[in-house]
Amino acid sequence: MVVFNMRIALAQFNPVVGDIAGNTRKILDLAQAAIAQGADVLVTPELALTGYSPEDLLLRDSFYQACSAAMDQLLELDGITLVIGHPVKLGHERFNAATVLRDGNRLGQYHKMLLPNNEVFDECRYFTPGATPLVFQQGEHKVGVLICEDVWSVDPAAEAADAGADVVVVLNASPFHRNKIETRHEVLRYRSEETGLPFAYVNLVGGQDELVFDGASFAVNKAGEVVAQAAAYDDELLLVDFAAGDLQAAPAKAALPDPLESVYRALVVGVRDYINKNGFPGVLLGLSGGIDSALTLAIAVDALGADKVHAVMMPSRYTADISVIDSRDMIGRVGVKYDEIEIWPMYESFMNALAANFNGLAEDTTEENLQARIRGTLLMALSNKTGKLVLTTGNKSEMTTGYCTLYGDMAGGFAVLKDVAKTLVFALCRWRNTQGEIIPERIITRPPSAELRPDQKDQDSLPPYDVLDAIMARYVEENLSAEQIIADGFAEADVRKVVRLLKINEYKRRQAPVGPRVTQRGFGKDWRYPITNKFS
Template sequence: MNLKIAVAQINSLVGDLAGNAEKIFQAASRASTDSSDIVVTPELSIAGYPPEDLLLRPGFYRQCEQELYKLAERLAVFPGLHVLVGHPAVAGHDYFNAVSVLANGAIKCTYLKHNLPNNMVFDEVRYFSAGNSACVFDVKGTRVGINICEDTWFPDAPAMAKAAGAEILLVPNGSPYHMGKQAQRLDVMRKNVCEQGLALVYCNLVGGQDELVFDGSSFVLNSDGAIVTTLLHCAEDFGLVEWNGKAFSSNKSLNPVQSQEADVYQALVLGVRDYVSKNGFPGVLLGLSGGVDSALTLAIACDALGAEKVRAVMMPSPYTADISLTDSRDMVRRLGVRYDEISINPCFDAFNATLAQEFSGLPVDTTEENIQARIRGTILMAMSNKYGSIVLTTGNKSEMAVGYCTLYGDMAGGFAVIKDIAKTLVYKLCHYRNSLSEVIPERIITRPPSAELRPDQKDQDSLPEYEILDAIMRMYMEENQSREAIIATGFAAEDVEKVTRLIKLNEYKRRQAPVGIRITHRAFGRDWRHPITSKFRD
């Protein structure tokens, strides 16, 4: 007898236990309509993922347990339907990352996660104990096993399920996105699960949670590693597969493989949409400069929220070029957002007059440049306070790496949209967005980048070319290569020394930067925890 399994790729909200339970119930209702036998939801689907230090609060476990039992009772209206629900669990003095199978108004069985990730953005060892038993249950004569996310990144837990008689492995996941992640997932699942003779249903969470984006991209594999179906990237989705005793089939076509730029752009849009909406902000503000970074941020914000929730503010100084004003006005007309111009000249004059005696006889330097940036930051934060909209900062990863940014100036804000996007990728994303519809004026993309804080300023007056800077940053920061190894690849020693030195010197700035979206396997923040105070030199 064929077995139907539904994959419910839902967007949970951390701590919204009743709301998450309702999403699971609605998925079960749809699955029941499709005559499904099993519904798989993502990791910790009733709690949201990752709950972080909510997992240190006993009340969180109690409420999750109460909501789980209430959901089990509600699901009794779908007799015979087995619903996999992720939740935190308590057993004695131990706490676990668990998945329970809810069927016919009760909890049929519970699986406790074996492998607890404790690297990159994960610190599950801080919260959970590890399970050590297989969980296999029967539905229509088929033996079905459960693993959770990290369990399948090693062969042991799948092998334990296989030894307990599993034919199919159901895997709820909370696997965050970074570039290249989907190909990595498929390779690992084929190696650790399919090569053991198991078919696989991989159900991944979708949605933004602080700096993390969960991209969904759920999939089903037969035991030979062939892809049966895939679900959407960065959107809620629902898939249905049928098991005939030997293999899965699906009438849902495979989603086409997208370019890396398309994947990243959609992740940024989802990250902005969920951060703003889940935290209840009525809209966003950002400073528009006529440069490529603020242009990309504005396009993402409009695609995420709609133009009606986005406000762009141009704050010209004595050094703002006319073409910056022209291009900014052009872009906001194309997008239809509210746009205001507020000159910072009166404030800048007032600061200079106030500090004239203090700075008498001293040369003009970056102090005056930073004052301009801080005036702009103050204006945006004042508007945020007055109207409730959150300020989106527009700094990219290359700038954040080497400190080409101003504390309490262009770093002032609530959410850093492109803080993990290298400058070279910024340009690629702009071209990608314009391939959909040309919202970014071409001159913004082609003109040399400048902070416009002094006459005729260009970024490359202070920094190596971005192609060089980004490559050195990637090798040193993301890949942990030594300076000697980077130089050996052909980069000039002075460029490598300058970039790596600036990365170290500017850790204190990055610690004070707003949270922002992670799209690489190593972003500044949770992935990168270097001491500010350190004498070590490698």
């Protein structure tokens, strides 16, 4: 029989930013559950007390006063050592901190050393970096503490080892993007190989505006092998035992989702938490018979349940009969509230009102955009009347090229596919149908069309989506230049067109709704380009 010298509980949970009282209650409940399971130490994620990221709430003194009161409340808990992630203000400096509490005593406080200031992170705006390692005594063992970015570099872990740590706990608010879980495993393996120490890594779970935290907390032994693994996207109290100088293998490890499932679940969590944490009674979306709105509908139903979703089909004279048929087919499969509103009479009223102003001018995209804006107006009216939030249905390929209408199909409160390329939209639809076929096959196989003019196809205006998305990934996500992309073998005309469209449509993206980030660079916090910009 193995005697466990120290049991560590990793508290993977879903906080709400700013709900300090509610987050404190969750931590106390998790601590009681950990005590009941024989844990000696409970470790929360980074900034668990406040949620990540509080952004400019961190500039308010009253915010720190509320955090201090919550820490006093946690200090009253007996029977377990708590390692709590929270912000702290000391004099004129603010720190991203982890405080160790035990039976009414503060055993130490660690300040995050490495403050990320790239991608979606802006910690240098708020925090001063720490400079001192923290190792605390737990029984016979010494436990080192790191926070998130600290473990992505050699020095903080080495300093914990030099300070005598036997094991290191790492508090994290590490947002999801594709392949992130595998990258975390690799980084912790490097740290174990370099220091000869085991690491227990706890991560947040849940959606916060554009960020989705996927959880997937884990532990690695001295050899860098994953010995304990929590589920992705769900709350979990992961127990890991330290004995014989190393973290021991858990009886069972959670299975991690495959790459497509992981993206799909991230989108579901992003929608669910944005709607529920902000108190909306449900969602509305425009259903077109196309693949983007079909995927958005599937995600909304999986996130919220059919009873909270309302789909509206708004056909015009250019809407194909099969678009209406396929939309009705999908509605029958998912069982949401559904309405059809014909927009052509409204369109004709607008055109009659504008006839004198348009006299002598040829038709162009103005007439197409007017149809989209009528649809946007109808959805926003229904939103105002019911309180339900409008989900927009445009994808990242369209956001890149401006193939979307400001105040039309961009009108809404949450852009579900904002960071999902068109080719990924197809892949996600096919994956979702393997879990139960709710998206009619013809919606997936039909050539994409905005259906705003006769016989319109997306590829009339854009390069093929496999080409467009490959160029977009290189330019937007990998930061390659046009010349580098051309050197990779892409046609110069296609590359120049995509880059030009990206540049001239920055003003649209600046006005787009927030949406969940699933790549390493989305059109949100990590995309900050000037609208007025002559650099080429």
